[in-house]
Amino acid sequence: MEIYKHLAVKDPDDLIFGHSPRPLTLPNGLVIGGGLVYPELNFTLPPMSISAETMPEIREQYRQIIESACARAVDLYVPGLVVEFELLPEMTRTPEWGAEITAILRDCLDRFAQRDGLKSALRVTPNDIREFERPPRMRSGGLWDDMIRSFELCAQAGADLLSIESTGGKEIHDDAILYADLPTVAYALGVLGARDMTFLWDMIVRVGLKNGAIPAGDTACGFANTAMVLAEIRHIPRVWAALIRVMSVARSLVAFERGAVGPGKDCAYEGPYIKAITGYPIAMEGAEAAVAHSSPIGNIAKATADLWSNESVQNVRLLGGAAPTVSLEQLAYAARLMNTATEAGPHTALMLRNLFVASDTTYDPQAYVLRPDVVIDLSREIIAEETAYGRVRRAALATAQCLRKAHHDGLCPLSPQEVNWLDRLSKQADTLPEAEEALIEQMKDQIDPEKIRQDQYGLT
Amino acid sequence: MTIIDELREGVIQGQANVALEKVKKALEEGYAADVILNEGLISAMSNVGQMYEDGVVFVPEMLIAARAMDKALQILRPYLVAQGVKPVGKVAIGTVKGDLHDIGKKLVAMMLEGSGFEIIDLGIDAPPEKFVDAVQNKGADVVALSALLTTTMPNMKTVVDALKQAGVRDKVRIIIGGAPVNQAYADQIGADGYAPDASSAVRKVREMLGV
Ligand code: B1M
Numbered sequence: 001m002e003i004y005k006h007l008a009v010k011d012p013d014d015l016i017f018g019h020s021p022r023p024l025t026l027p028n029g030l031v032i033g034g035g036l037v038y039p040e041l042n043f044t045l046p047p048m049s050i051s052a053e054t055m056p057e058i059r060e061q062y063r064q065i066i067e068s069a070c071a072r073a074v075d076l077y078v079p080g081l082v083v084e085f086e087l088l089p090e091m092t093r094t095p096e097w098g099a100e101i102t103a104i105l106r107d108c109l110d111r112f113a114q115r116d117g118l119k120s121a122l123r124v125t126p127n128d129i130r131e132f133e134r135p136p137r138m139r140s141g142g143l144w145d146d147m148i149r150s151f152e153l154c155a156q157a158g159a160d161l162l163s164i165e166s167t168g169g170k171e172i173h174d175d176a177i178l179y180a181d182l183p184t185v186a187y188a189l190g191v192l193g194a195r196d197m198t199f200l201w202d203m204i205v206r207v208g209l210k211n212g213a214i215p216a217g218d219t220a221c222g223f224a225n226t227a228m229v230l231a232e233i234r235h236i237p238r239v240w241a242a243l244i245r246v247m248s249v250a251r252s253l254v255a256f257e258r259g260a261v262g263p264g265k266d267c268a269y270e271g272p273y274i275k276a277i278t279g280y281p282i283a284m285e286g287a288e289a290a291v292a293h294s295s296p297i298g299n300i301a302k303a304t305a306d307l308w309s310n311e312s313v314q315n316v317r318l319l320g321g322a323a324p325t326v327s328l329e330q331l332a333y334a335a336r337l338m339n340t341a342t343e344a345g346p347h348t349a350l351m352l353r354n355l356f357v358a359s360d361t362t363y364d365p366q367a368y369v370l371r372p373d374v375v376i377d378l379s380r381e382i383i384a385e386e387t388a389y390g391r392v393r394r395a396a397l398a399t400a401q402c403l404r405k406a407h408h409d410g411l412c413p414l415s416p417q418e419v420n421w422l423d424r425l426s427k428q429a430d431t432l433p434e435a436e437e438a439l440i441e442q443m444k445d446q447i448d449p450e451k452i453r454q455d456q457y458g459l460t
Numbered sequence: 461m462t463i464i465d466e467l468r469e470g471v472i473q474g475q476a477n478v479a480l481e482k483v484k485k486a487l488e489e490g491y492a493a494d495v496i497l498n499e500g501l502i503s504a505m506s507n508v509g510q511m512y513e514d515g516v517v518f519v520p521e522m523l524i525a526a527r528a529m530d531k532a533l534q535i536l537r538p539y540l541v542a543q544g545v546k547p548v549g550k551v552a553i554g555t556v557k558g559d560l561h562d563i564g565k566k567l568v569a570m571m572l573e574g575s576g577f578e579i580i581d582l583g584i585d586a587p588p589e590k591f592v593d594a595v596q597n598k599g600a601d602v603v604a605l606s607a608l609l610t611t612t613m614p615n616m617k618t619v620v621d622a623l624k625q626a627g628v629r630d631k632v633r634i635i636i637g638g639a640p641v642n643q644a645y646a647d648q649i650g651a652d653g654y655a656p657d658a659s660s661a662v663r664k665v666r667e668m669l670g671v
Pocket of ligand 1: 044045086087088089125126127128165167174221222223225226229230235292293294311312558559560561562563564565567568603604605606607608609610611635636637638639640654655656657658661
């Protein structure tokens with residue numbers, strides 16, 4: 001187990017797209033984080049149900065998606081391609097279905113590699129289906145067994161990279177977002193989430209090692225992206241979503257402490273922190289992920305990406321072709337621009353990176369906390385603590401202070417309502433006890449046993 | 461300021477204890493339970509709802525106010541029953557089978573409750589039988605379906621079909637919502653309406669029941 005005490009990237013100018021201090025080399029020679037940015041394409045089905053009866057049509061859908069996308073990748077001379085197959089829950093609950101689709105994608109990627117020399121990698125992301133039982137059993141039971149079997153079968157069917165969007169602690173996190181309850185968020189991320197990640201990632205790393213697949217990374221999607229989407233539709237303050245993003249870093253980091261080696265998951269917008277701390281490469285998404293959801297960080301997310309993703313697009317027909325193919329083209333051009341800047345030299349690459357950064361940061365605190373210098377400063381604060389909870393607490397305190405200063409200095413102007421909320425949240429952060437045990441004790445009375453089984457997190 | 465004004469203010473500020481105390485006081489002062497409900501609690505929630513629509517407050521303020529109202533309602537409920545006050549309608553709401561997304565559904569339920577509807581929350585991953593049961597045995601006037609996945613949208617139709625099969629389709633109004641659905645889809649599956657967000661869901665349900 002690796003406990004991160006020092007930053008892998010210390011100088012903000014070194015936190016840049018395409019380059020990570022610990023690049024990942026795949027058996028086929030594809031190097032991620034070694035200088036080039038590659039597109040990472042993700043796709044999903046159009047409206048349809050998933051059942052044994054519809055599986056023949058589903059297979060055909062995925063066959064068409066991948067064939068067409070690979071052909072476009074070749075036409076566009078992409079130097080490398082990563083494809084993500086994010087299972088739909090039914091495909092994890094019946095692990096054979098997910099594995100079948102994995103095999104279809106593998107087969108096509110292999111053919112294009114042989115015939116056209118297209119270097120690629122296949123990331124497979126089974127679902128965290130534990131929450132189908134409420135309150136969830138986190139470490140045993142039928143759903144847990146199916147989820148592990150899904151990882152095993154998909155790895156055996158040809159996945160190169162394994163990921164998940166894990167949800168431990170989420171049982172109480174959604175309400176905590178909506179009620180703007182910072183101590184509960186800190187508890188969900190730093191105490192529950194971190195404990196669950198330790199258990200879960202030890203398993204994923206074992207499955208990966210046994211079956212020749214790389215344990216890649218996790219994401220705070222269910223936590224910080226839920227907050228981001230809620231902020232986007234004006235349900236919660238943006239400063240709250242920004243705080244949750246930085247607080248989520250400690251939780252996502254656990255996967256890397258337990259053996260994940262990247263590339264980090266695309267929807268983990270906390271990725272730049274992971275890269276700065278661990279040095280492993282990351283996938284990011286932004287402008288070209290508008291096919292899946294809106295976000296306030298369309299350009300700044302490119303600043304530090306090693307893989308550039310679209311999050312997810314439905315396989316529907318557009319004038320330019322199937323939507324995944326069109327989406328791949330958009331990703332390919334975005335990555336090409338970044339690679340061209342890199343080729344032109346460090347000065348040009350940095351200039352492009354700085355444009356990506358400058359174009360977003362003043363509009364939203366969620367973009368501001370992704371500024372490379374801010375990432376480095378806050379990462380340094382985070383790893384000054386040794387426990388996940390300590391890191392979450394430090395992140396909350398330091399981020400609140402950082403946003404207040406940014407507002408004051410005119411670097412990230414906030415509306416009066418946002419400033420009011422920053423004060424309220426900051427006061428809540430000040431009340432967080434230093435010791436984890438004290439928070440656990442404090443939460444005991446508030447936890448609803450109908451929502452969560454604390455024993456599943458090793459707590460009584 | 462009357463005690464009802466104070467109650468309204470307590471709910472708007474999300475002060476559960478104040479709301480509780482003011483309801484007790486209003487009852488002591490002899491206010492009828494339905495007056496306390498309509499002019500105090502529901503009026504406060506519609507005020508908060510308006511502030512939210514105007515962009516003055518966010519959802520947390522609204523939820524905290526709803527929590528205060530809920531506390532106050534616990535005291536008031538027996539008096540409402542004694543007075544024979546009925547809710548404006550009963551809504552059975554749930555996220556359809558296979559779908560675990562519940563934030564949107566929760567907000568819709570909260571807004572409906574704040575507008576005086578009784579809510580039967582069927583939760584997430586709710587099978588069609590639960591909706592049928594809510595209509596057959598629990599007196600739901602409206603079935604409200606939420607889905608966030610393109611792969612679970614078809615399960616909305618399954619619920620409509622199940623209600624038809626159970627012979628209760630004509631007894632209820634069906635409203636659907638969630639990011640991937642729209643009015644055209646509602647028409648296609650034979651639902652009575654669609655709402656894009658929580659406040660329009662309240663308007664739509666009111667319109668459907670003529671209240
Ligand atoms: C009855 O009348 C009505 C009337 C109005 C109604 C209504 C009913 N219901 C809703 N409304 C309306 O009023 C509400 C208030 O204004 C609104 O409700 P909404 O729910 O739209 O809005 C909420 C207030 C805020 N919005 C949300 O809460 C949803 C946000 C996004 C990011 C989202 C979240 C948060 C989550 N997710 Co999910 N998730 C996404 C979402 C992206 C997006 N752009 O929507 C979406 C829906 N998810 C998706 C996916 C793929 C998945 N998710 C999954 C899981 C999750 C989380 C658990 C992590 C979390 C859910 C948390 C929770 N407790 O609900 C998985 C599925 C789990 C399952 N079986 O359901 C998983 C499969 C991911 C995975 N690999 O595991 C995508 C769907 C793609 C598709 N094929 O359809 C998705 C669009 C994200 C994306 N861009 O890829 C209106 O729609």
